[in-house]
Each structure stands twice: as C-alpha cells, then as structure tokens.
Amino acid sequence: MVEVHAFATLKKHLPDGGKAEVEIEPGATVDDLARRLDIPVDEVKIVMRNGRHVELRDTVQDGDRVAFFPAVGGG
Amino acid sequence: MARKILRINMSTLEAVYEDVPEKWARWAGRGLTSAIVADEVEPTCHPLGPQNKLVIAPGWVTGTPAAPSSGRTSFGGKSPLTGGIKESNAGGLSGQKIAKLGLAAIILEGMPADPGKWYKLIITKDGVEFQDASDVEGKGMLEVGPTLWDKYPGTAVIGIGPTGEMKLSNAGISVNDPENRPGRYAGRGGLGAVMGARGVKAIVVDDSGGPGVAIADREKFDSGRRRLTQSISEHDLTKRDGALATYGTAVLINILNEAGGLPTRNFSSGSFEHAADISGEKITELIEERGGEGVVSHACNPGCIIKCSNVFPDEGGVELASAVEYESDWALGANCGIGDIDIIAKMITQCNDLGLDTIEMGNTIAIAMEGGLLEFGDGEGALKLFDEVRNKTPLGRILGQGVEATARAFGVYRVPTVKGQSMPAYEPRAVKGIGITYATSPMGADHTAGYTIAPEIAGVGGKVDPLTEEGKADLSLTFQAATAFIDSTGYCLFIAFPILDIAEGWAGMADTVAGVTGMAITGDDVVPMGKEVLKVERLFNERAGFTSEDDRPPEFMLHEELPPHNVKWTVPNEDLDQVYAWVHED
Numbered sequence: 001m002v003e004v005h006a007f008a009t010l011k012k013h014l015p016d017g018g019k020a021e022v023e024i025e026p027g028a029t030v031d032d033l034a035r036r037l038d039i040p041v042d043e044v045k046i047v048m049r050n051g052r053h054v055e056l057r058d059t060v061q062d063g064d065r066v067a068f069f070p071a072v073g074g075g
Numbered sequence: 076m077a078r079k080i081l082r083i084n085m086s087t088l089e090a091v092y093e094d095v096p097e098k099w100a101r102w103a104g105r106g107l108t109s110a111i112v113a114d115e116v117e118p119t120c121h122p123l124g125p126q127n128k129l130v131i132a133p134g135w136v137t138g139t140p141a142a143p144s145s146g147r148t149s150f151g152g153k154s155p156l157t158g159g160i161k162e163s164n165a166g167g168l169s170g171q172k173i174a175k176l177g178l179a180a181i182i183l184e185g186m187p188a189d190p191g192k193w194y195k196l197i198i199t200k201d202g203v204e205f206q207d208a209s210d211v212e213g214k215g216m217l218e219v220g221p222t223l224w225d226k227y228p229g230t231a232v233i234g235i236g237p238t239g240e241m242k243l244s245n246a247g248i249s250v251n252d253p254e255n256r257p258g259r260y261a262g263r264g265g266l267g268a269v270m271g272a273r274g275v276k277a278i279v280v281d282d283s284g285g286p287g288v289a290i291a292d293r294e295k296f297d298s299g300r301r302r303l304t305q306s307i308s309e310h311d312l313t314k315r316d317g318a319l320a321t322y323g324t325a326v327l328i329n330i331l332n333e334a335g336g337l338p339t340r341n342f343s344s345g346s347f348e349h350a351a352d353i354s355g356e357k358i359t360e361l362i363e364e365r366g367g368e369g370v371v372s373h374a375c376n377p378g379c380i381i382k383c384s385n386v387f388p389d390e391g392g393v394e395l396a397s398a399v400e401y402e403s404d405w406a407l408g409a410n411c412g413i414g415d416i417d418i419i420a421k422m423i424t425q426c427n428d429l430g431l432d433t434i435e436m437g438n439t440i441a442i443a444m445e446g447g448l449l450e451f452g453d454g455e456g457a458l459k460l461f462d463e464v465r466n467k468t469p470l471g472r473i474l475g476q477g478v479e480a481t482a483r484a485f486g487v488y489r490v491p492t493v494k495g496q497s498m499p500a501y502e503p504r505a506v507k508g509i510g511i512t513y514a515t516s517p518m519g520a521d522h523t524a525g526y527t528i529a530p531e532i533a534g535v536g537g538k539v540d541p542l543t544e545e546g547k548a549d550l551s552l553t554f555q556a557a558t559a560f561i562d563s564t565g566y567c568l569f570i571a572f573p574i575l576d577i578a579e580g581w582a583g584m585a586d587t588v589a590g591v592t593g594m595a596i597t598g599d600d601v602v603p604m605g606k607e608v609l610k611v612e613r614l615f616n617e618r619a620g621f622t623s624e625d626d627r628p629p630e631f632m633l634h635e636e637l638p639p640h641n642v643k644w645t646v647p648n649e650d651l652d653q654v655y656a657w658v659h660e661d
Contacts, residue, residue: 007329008318011356018356045311046534051335051639053540067333071311073533073572074324074355074383074401075523 002060005067006039013039024060031056033066045071077289078179083196083203085273086125086185090203095179101594104134105162105562106608107180108151112160113611115182118619122155122265123242123272129183131173131233131278134565135588138174138288139296142587143304144567146170146376148233148250153619154264155244156435156477157494157519160615162562163266166375167250167259168231170565172282176200187274193240196278197227200285208276213237215428215465216249216257219277224255227279232257234277236430239267241467243475245435246271249427252375252384256397258423259375262432263521264496265477288591296590299583303570306580307380310573312535319383319569320372322355324401327500327532328409329354334532334541335639336505337405338498340412340451341441342491344638345502349414353404357416358387367392381569387420396420396427402522405500406437411444412451418458425461435477438497442478446485489631494519494621503628504637504644506531506541511551511646515626515654517612523568525555529575536575542642548650555654556605563608564588606657613658626651 004020011018020037030049034041034056046069047054060066080093099110108130120126130151136142148170154161173181176198187194193208211219216236223232231251238246246267249257290296307313318326331337332350339347351357362369362385369388375398384398399420407413407422426433440457443449449456463471473484478497482490491498496519503510508527516524527550529535539550561568566584574580578598585598596604616625632644 005333007333007354008322008326008356009316043311046330046532048330048333051333052542053334053534053538067329069330069333070318071533071535072318072322072326072330073312073529073535073569074319074327075526075528075568 003065009070082182084185104149107132108149112151113615122153132180133170133174137170137565144379145565150261152269155268156265160612161264163261163263165250165259165261169250172231172280175282176285193276199281217428220255231280235267238430239271242268242271245477247432258427291593292590299586302579302583306573306577323385325404326355327401336502338502341445345505347409352414353408368394396423403433406434410441413454415454418454438478442481446487504642507544508547544646556602559605559608560601
C-alpha cells in the first residue's frame with residue numbers, strides 16, 4: 001500500500017480530500033502511480049517520496065508516502 | 076526632470092530638496108538606501124540616537140506606467156535589532172507616490188528638540204508640512220490610517236504603531252494597501268523604532284500634480300515590460316490560475332512540511348501535525364466558504380498582476396486579517412504549535428495594528444512558550460500576550476524587543492537567530508542553502524535576502540537537493556546578489572520565480588531598468604550590480620564591528636537533530652566564509 005497526497009491545484013484529482021491509498025505492483029514508478037490516479041503529469045512540478053524529492057521515473061515501494069505538487073512558491 | 080533627494084531634518088523642522096549626487100545617481104530602492112546609509116550613518120552609532128537616519132526610496136521602475144508588480148518601497152537605516160545595516164521593503168501605496176513626486180529618496184534625520192513631541196509629515200509636490208500628531212499619537216495603525224484618510228483620502232500612509240513609539244526593536248513600518256489597510260510592512264529589523272526615534276508617527280504622501288517618473292528610452296522600456304509581463308503571465312506559479320493567485324503564499328505550508336523543513340515549536344521539529352489546517356489550500360477553502368468580505372487573490376499595490384495577498388474573513392464573513400500569508404501563518408501558527416487559523420489571523424491583525432513584524436513576534440511567542448510562560452499550542456494565551464504589548468507592560472516591552480531579548484529574559488538556549496534577527500519559515504538543517512543565506516546575509520536571518528528555496532524546494536531556477544551542502548555557498552551568493560538588484564528595481568521579489576525559468580523575462584526585466592534610467596545594462600549586469608550593493612552593506616557591517624563569527628548559525632543547530640530527517644547543521648564554516656570572501660579580493 002502506498003499513501004498518496006496531492007496538493008494545491010492537483011488536490012482536486014484525488015476526490016478524498018487530496019488523499020488516496022493504492023496497492024502497487026513491484027517495480028512501479030511514480031509516473032505509474034500518477035497515471036493510475038489520473039493526476040495530470042504535465043502539471044506535476046515536484047514529487048516527494050518520504051520527504052525527499054524524486055523524479056517521475058523513480059520507483060515506489062509498499063509503505064511509501066508520495067506527495068505530488070504543482071508549481072508552488074512564495075516567501 | 077531629474078530625480079531629487081528630499082532631506083527632512085527633525086531637529087530643525089526643515090525640509091530641503093537636493094540634487095542626487097553623482098555617487099548615488101545609478102541607484103534606486105535598496106541600492107540607494109544602502110548607499111546613503113553607508114555614506115551618512117556612522118556604523119557604530121546607537122540606532123535610536125541622533126546619528127542614525129531613516130532612508131526611504133522607491134525602485135528604479137516604481138511609478139512608471141504599467142511595469143507589472145513594481146510598487147515596492149525600500150526603507151533603510153541602522154537596525155536596532157541586528158546592529159547592522161538594514162533594508163526592508165514593502166508593497167502598498169507609498170513607492171509609486173514617492174516616485175511620482177520625482178523623488179529618488181527621502182532622508183529622515185535628526186530628532187525633535189522636545190523628545191515627547193510627535194509629528195505627522197505631509198509630503199506633496201509643494202514640500203513638507205510638519206504637523207502636530209497628537210490626534211494619532213498612541214494609536215494603532217488600524218486607527219491611524221482611517222484618521223489620516225479623513226483629511227487626505229487616497230494618499231499613501233507610512234506609519235508606526237505603538238511599538239514604534241516605544242522604540243522597540245521589533246517595531247516595523249506600515250504602508251497602507253489600496254483599501255487603506257495597514258499591514259504592508261517593512262517589518263524586519265526594527266526600522267519602526269528608527270522612525271519613532273525621529274519623532275515621526277506618520278508620513279502622508281500625496282502625489283497629486285507630481286512630475287511623474289521620467290523614462291529615458293521608451294521603446295526599450297516598453298519592450299522589456301512586455302516580455303516581463305509575458306513571463307509572469309505564463310509561468311505556472313504566477314499565472315492567473317496558478318498557485319500564488321489561488322492559494323496565496325501559504326501554499327508553501329504543505330510542501331515545507333512534506334520536506335521536513337517547516338520549523339515547528341521553536342525550531343524543534345521540521346513537521347507540524349496540523350499543517351493542513353493552516354495551509355494555503357485550507358485558507359482559500361475557508362475564504363470561499365465563508366464569503367462576505369473575504370477575498371482570494373488580492374493586490375497589495377496598484378498594478379500587481381500576481382496578486383498573492385488575501386482578505387481572510389471570520390465565520391460571519393467579517394474581515395479578520397489581511398493578509399494571511401506564509402511567513403505570518405507559520406510564525407504565529409506552526410512555530411507556536413498553534414493549528415487554529417482563526418486565532419492566527421487575529422494575531423496577524425494585532426501585529427499589523429501594534430506595528431510588530433509577524434516573523435519576529437511569532438518566534439518571540441515560541442521562545443516564551445519554550446521558556447514556560449505558556450504552553451505550546453495555547454492560542455488564546457498567545458493572543459493575550461498582545462494585550463501586554465498594547466498596555467506597555469514590562470512583559471509587553473520585553474516581547475516587543477524580539478527573540479534574543481525574550482530568550483535572555485526566560486533563560487532559553489534554543490534561539491534561532493543570526494545577527495540578532497530570528498529565522499523565517501525554512502529550517503536551515505533541512506534546507507541547507509537557505510541556512511547559508513541566513514548566516515551570511517548582511518541583513519541577519521532573512522529568507523528574502525537569497526531565496527535558494529526556489530531551486531531547493533520548488534524546482535524553480537533548477538533543482539537541487541535541500542539536504543546537501545555541495546555548491547550551496549555559490550548558490551546562496553548568486554541569489555543574494557540577484558536579490559539585491561531586484562530589491563533596487565522596485566519590482567516585487569516574486570517576479571524572480573518566472574524570470575529564473577524564462578530567459579526572456581529576465582532580459583525584459585533588465586531592459587525596463589535600462590529603459591527608465593538610460594543606463595546601458597542587460598540581464599548580464601544583474602548579479603555584478605547586486606554584488607556592488609552587497610559589498611556596500613557588508614563593509615558597513617564590518618565598520619560596525621561584525622566579523623566572520625557573526626556569520627554563523629545558532630549553536631544548537633550543530634548538535635540537535637531535527638526530525639523527521641534527523642539532520643544537523645553540517646555546512647563547514649569555511650563554506651560560510653567563502654560567500655563574502657570576494658569583498659576583499661575584487
């Protein structure tokens with residue numbers, strides 16, 4: 001099981017308050033995860049896996065927490 | 076018409092217009108305030124004494140027609156909080172009106188012969204009127220603004236709250252927004268106390284009939300303006316339906332929390348269990364749900380096309396605060412363990428009324444919590460502390476002195492400051508580059524001084540791992556230099572997001588400056604000219620007594636592990652010393 005969060009303008013793609021829990025196949029990537037959840041990858045700017053920045057091609061494992069962000073900033 | 080310097084002497088109550096001397100002619104905004112402070116203020120002077128000055132300067136393009144998001148006003152002087160040079164800039168109405176009066180800068184100097192006497196200064200095209208301020212003396216900025224607009228509607232109001240009158244080190248300078256709210260603050264570093272020490276409660280700026288801003292090369296200016304505007308309009312962050320306009324700057328709460336870099340409970344953790352409750356997403360949801368006077372995406376000055384500000388209403392739709400933005404939200408929220416957004420909003424309004432910088436005040440309350448005055452998470456108790464400030468009690472005065480004074484009063488060791496100024500909303504142990512900026516900036520701990528968060532967290536201007544230190548000293552210096560330039564333009568620093576990613580926007584920004592001033596500069600001059608400003612500031616601080624030992628993070632960060640990544644500060648001191656080594660080599 002992977003815990004997925006989507007924030008800001010991506011939040012609406014996960015109807016359960018921007019959260020989802022997903023069973024994954026071994027070797028699945030962040031990109032696979034996004035496509036399965038209908039998160040538009042062209043709007044994804046930052047992905048974090050367990051609090052560390054990763055890329056779409058990186059893999060995910062059972063127990064991971066994955067967070068998707070669009071372009072965010074401020075100060 | 077050539078720009079003038081307006082010099083206002085509070086000892087003699089005289090105002091004179093001077094030509095801009097050659098040595099300052101190239102500069103505006105921060106570049107100009109820092110040049111004037113370095114030339115005219117004795118670095119070792121007492122910040123509240125007669126030798127200090129308050130310098131106010133709009134940027135190069137401020138006041139020009141249709142330069143986007145360019146209403147910043149720079150305030151400079153010697154800081155009571157850091158003891159070093161300070162530039163703090165704000166949005167609101169003042170920059171454009173000062174510029175349209177043909178002024179490059181206003182220098183406020185001297186002190187009234189009667190130390191109990193307060194003045195209002197009314198600045199128009201015809202000069203300066205010195206008025207008795209007894210009608211607004213002792214009043215909060217929520218009352219000062221409307222009182223002054225009764226007589227001078229539509230003007231810019233620059234003012235100090237009661238904390239500035241008390242000359243406390245965390246007193247900021249308020250500028251009114253287009254609806255005459257206080258709260259666009261030159262907050263950091265205690266410049267409100269420097270203004271208070273001149274005996275000035277408020278400055279009204281009326282630009283009616285002013286000459287406007289001369290543009291040397293209209294074609295170049297227009298071309299630059301178009302390309303800059305285009306880059307802001309198309310970048311995913313700053314476009315009309317992008318994250319800044321939709322959620323405000325507090326959109327950063329969730330990503331910093333996810334990255335383990337959201338300082339929590341006085342910098343004892345990098346994640347906050349109630350982050351979602353105080354996030355930009357939640358704020359926008361509540362504004363839309365509550366309706367009434369609430370506004371998502373509000374412009375803090377005319378001509379802003381980013382509009383990251385907001386108006387946050389209570390449950391009945393009545394305005395509670397403007398703006399609930401990231402730093403204020405974090406400082407008075409996560410860093411105090413408070414997850415109640417309504418209480419945070421109320422505290423922001425207290426800060427705006429009393430004249431307190433929200434970052435320093437939030438950190439101060441967190442220190443008081445750590446020192447046992449109240450519990451972390453006690454929102455109602457935190458709100459009551461503002462009564463102490465308002466009532467001018469000894470406790471209120473200590474809190475108004477900021478983090479270091481309060482930490483001493485309560486025997487606290489975990490003190491997140493550099494050069495006397497407390498850290499903003501990014502944990503340096505989890506985001507190393509911003510820690511280098513905090514440690515080395517001439518301003519003290521200041522995120523805006525070199526915002527490496529862009530590549531370290533947001534993936535803007537490249538992508539680098541926030542937890543590593545390699546290359547971060549150079550990264551910080553480049554950002555500090557580019558920022559010193561942008562702070563001189565009058566543009567909001569947020570134009571950096573699009574122009575770091577879109578080369579035409581960067582070149583366009585430089586062309587607008589070249590177009591207004593007639594200087595032959597391009598995008599390639601941004602960093603070198605920014606370094607000129609940094610050098611002036613750095614040398615001022617050296618003359619004030621600062622050494623490399625002042626370019627260090629607080630000791631606790633070297634040995635306390637920060638959860639959730641369990642990281643310490645690991646950047647070698649040699650890397651910190653390298654950031655400004657060029658000042659004595661070039």
